[in-house]
Amino acid sequence: MKDALRDIQKHLRLYVMLFRMNVMSQMEYRANFITGIMMELGYMVTKVLYIVVAFRAGRDIGGFGPDEMLVFVGTFIAVTGFYAGVFMISFFQLSGLVKDGSFDTIMTKPVSALFLASFRRSDIGILATDFLGGAVAVAIGLSRLGGVDFWTVLGYAFYMACGCAVAYSIFLIPLTLVFRIVNAQAIAGVVDSFWDFNNVPMVVYGKTIRALGTYAIPMFLISSFPALFVLGRMTAAQMIWGALAPIVFIALARTAWNRGIKNYSSATG
Amino acid sequence: MAKADRRRPAGKYLRSLSLGLRGALEYRANFFFSLLGAVSPVIIQTALWTCLYAPDPGAAASGSAAGAGAQPELFGFTYVQMLAYVVIANIVGRLVRTGFEYELNNDIRLGGLDRFLVKPIGYFGFRIAQFLGAKSAEAVFMCAVLGAGLLVLSLTVGLGLSATAVLGFFLALLIALVLNFLIFWCVGLLGFWLTEIGFFFEAVRIVIITASGGIFPLSVFGTTGEAILRALPFRFTIQFPTEVLCGRVAGLGLIQGLCMGLFWILPLGLLAGLLWSSGIRRFVAVGS
Numbered sequence: 391m392k393d394a395l396r397d398i399q400k401h402l403r404l405y406v407m408l409f410r411m412n413v414m415s416q417m418e419y420r421a422n423f424i425t426g427i428m429m430e431l432g433y434m435v436t437k438v439l440y441i442v443v444a445f446r447a448g449r450d451i452g453g454f455g456p457d458e459m460l461v462f463v464g465t466f467i468a469v470t471g472f473y474a475g476v477f478m479i480s481f482f483q484l485s486g487l488v489k490d491g492s493f494d495t496i497m498t499k500p501v502s503a504l505f506l507a508s509f510r511r512s513d514i515g516i517l518a519t520d521f522l523g524g525a526v527a528v529a530i531g532l533s534r535l536g537g538v539d540f541w542t543v544l545g546y547a548f549y550m551a552c553g554c555a556v557a558y559s560i561f562l563i564p565l566t567l568v569f570r571i572v573n574a575q576a577i578a579g580v581v582d583s584f585w586d587f588n589n590v591p592m593v594v595y596g597k598t599i600r601a602l603g604t605y606a607i608p609m610f611l612i613s614s615f616p617a618l619f620v621l622g623r624m625t626a627a628q629m630i631w632g633a634l635a636p637i638v639f640i641a642l643a644r645t646a647w648n649r650g651i652k653n654y655s656s657a658t659g
Numbered sequence: 660m661a662k663a664d665r666r667r668p669a670g671k672y673l674r675s676l677s678l679g680l681r682g683a684l685e686y687r688a689n690f691f692f693s694l695l696g697a698v699s700p701v702i703i704q705t706a707l708w709t710c711l712y713a714p715d716p717g718a719a720a721s722g723s724a725a726g727a728g729a730q731p732e733l734f735g736f737t738y739v740q741m742l743a744y745v746v747i748a749n750i751v752g753r754l755v756r757t758g759f760e761y762e763l764n765n766d767i768r769l770g771g772l773d774r775f776l777v778k779p780i781g782y783f784g785f786r787i788a789q790f791l792g793a794k795s796a797e798a799v800f801m802c803a804v805l806g807a808g809l810l811v812l813s814l815t816v817g818l819g820l821s822a823t824a825v826l827g828f829f830l831a832l833l834i835a836l837v838l839n840f841l842i843f844w845c846v847g848l849l850g851f852w853l854t855e856i857g858f859f860f861e862a863v864r865i866v867i868i869t870a871s872g873g874i875f876p877l878s879v880f881g882t883t884g885e886a887i888l889r890a891l892p893f894r895f896t897i898q899f900p901t902e903v904l905c906g907r908v909a910g911l912g913l914i915q916g917l918c919m920g921l922f923w924i925l926p927l928g929l930l931a932g933l934l935w936s937s938g939i940r941r942f943v944a945v946g947s
Binding site: 422423424440444582583586587589595 | 695696697698699700702703706707710711733734853854855856857858859861862865866869874875879881
C-alpha cells in the first residue's frame with residue numbers, strides 16, 4: 391500500500407514536470423499554441439452549430455429544450471478540453487512511435503510505459519479554451535433554467551471526473567491494436583469520430599445505440615451523464631453505473647495495454 | 660522503363676499516380692479503419708434529424724394541422740432529402756479530403772523541395788498525380804458504400820435517382836476534387852511564409868468543411884449567411900455534388916452549377932500559380 395502511494399506520488403510529480411515542460415515548449419513555439427486555440431475554436435463552432443440547428447428548427451430535441459441543449463453541449467465541450475488537451479496528442483503520436491521504433495525509449499524509462507505513452511504531450515491552450523468555453527455555456531444554460539445548489543454542482547463534478555476516466559479508457563483500448571497492425575492512425579481517427587456521438591443528448595438515439603453507448607462502449611457516460619445529473623434527469627441505475635463504469639473500464643484498458651505491449655517488436659531492433 | 664518515361668512525359672505522372680495508389684493500399688487495415696470513420700457522423704446526424712422531423716407529440720395530441728403534418732420541410736429540405744444529404748455529404752467530404760498539405764509543408768520547411776526542383780518532374784503535377792492515385796483506391800470503396808447507402812435510402816424512405824443526377828454527380832465530383840486540391844494547395848503554400856504551421860491546417864480544414872456544407876446544409880446559417888457562403892467556391896466541393904445526387908439541383912441549375920464550379924478553377928489556379936512563384940523565390944532549402 392505504501393509502495394503504491396509512493397508510486398502514485400512519483401507519477402504525479404512527473405506529470406507536473408511534463409506539463410510544465412509542455413507549457414514551456416508551447417511558449418517557445420507560439421504558433422502551435424495560437425493555432426491550437428484556433429483549431430479548438432473551429433471545433434467549438436461545429437459543436438455550437440448543433441444548438442443553432444435546434445434553435446432555428448424551433449423544436450425540442452428528445453424532450454430537451456434549447457437551454458438544456460446548451461448544458462449538454464457545454465459539458466461536451468468542457469470534457470473535450472480534457473480529451474484533446476490532456477491525452478489526445480499523445481495517443482495520436484503512439485502509432486508513429488511504434489512505427490519508427492521510438493517507443494523503445496519509452497519502454498526503457500524507469501516509469502510506467504502506459505503513463506508516458508498517455509500523458510507525454512499536453513496542450514494548455516486547447517485545455518483552457520474548451521474548458522472555459524464549455525463552462526460558460528453550462529453556466530448560461532443553468533442560470534436560464536433557474537440555477538443549481540452546491541451539492542448538485544459537486545455531483546456534476548464527480549460525474550464529469552468519472553466521464554473523463556471512462557473517456558481515457560475507451561480511447562486507449564482500441565489503440566492497443568497499434569502493437570499488432572503498426573499503422574493505427576486511422577484507429578485513432580475512428581475513435582475520435584466516435585467522440586462526436588456526444589454532440590447531441592443520448593436520448594436522441596434509438597434504444598440499441600443508447601444501450602451500446604451506455605454499457606458496451608460507454609460514450610454517453612462521458613458528457614451525457616453529468617449533464618443528465620445536473621438537469622435532475624438521471625435515473626438511480628444510471629447513477630450507479632456512472633460511478634462503477636470508470637473502475638471496470640480502467641481495469642479493461644490496463645489489461646488490453648499489457649496484452650498489446652507483448653506484441654511490440656522494436657522496428658530498430 | 661526510364662527511357663519510356665523520357666519518351667512519354669505523361670509516364671512519370673502515371674508512375675506518381677501509381678505511387679499514390681500503392682501508398683494508400685500499403686496499410687490496408689488502416690485504410691479500412693479510415694472508411695469506418697465516415698460512419699459515425701452519419702449515425703449522429705441521422706438521429707438528430709429524425710428527432711427534429713418527428714411529429715410534435717403535443718401538437719399531435721391536440722390534433723392540430725401542424726402536428727399531423729409534422730413539419731414536412733426544415734431548412735428547405737424534406738426528411739428524405741435531408742437523410743440523403745447526410746449520407747452523400749459525408750461520403751463526398753471523405754472523397755475530396757486532402758492531406759498532402761502536411762507533406763508540402765514539410766518539403767518547404769525541411770528543404771525536401773529542392774530535390775524536386777532539379778528533377779525532370781513538376782512538383783505540382785507530381786502532387787496532384789499522387790493525390791488522384793490515393794483517391795482512386797478510396798473512390799472505388801466509397802462508391803460501393805455510396806451505392807449501398809442509396810439503395811437502403813430508396814428501399815426505406817423512397818429516395819429516387821435519375822441517370823442525369825448520377826452523371827451530373829460524377830462531373831460535379833471531379834470538379835470538387837480539383838477545387839479542393841487547389842484550395843488546400845494554396846493553403847499548403849502558405850508554408851513559404853509561415854515558419855511554424857502547428858494546427859493551422861486543421862483549423863482551416865474545419866472552417867472550410869463547415870463552409871462547404873460538409874456538416875450541415877448551408878441553409879442552416881440563415882438567409883444572409885447562406886448568401887455569403889454561396890458566393891464562395893467552397894460549396895462546390897461538398898454541397899453542390901451532394902445536392903445534384905439528391906435531385907435538388909437539376910436541368911439548368913445543374914449546368915449553371917457545373918459552369919460555376921469550372922469557373923472557380925481559374926481564379927484558384929491563378930492564385931496557386933501566384934503563391935508558388937512568389938513563394939519559391941523565398942525558398943532557401945534551409946533543412947537540406
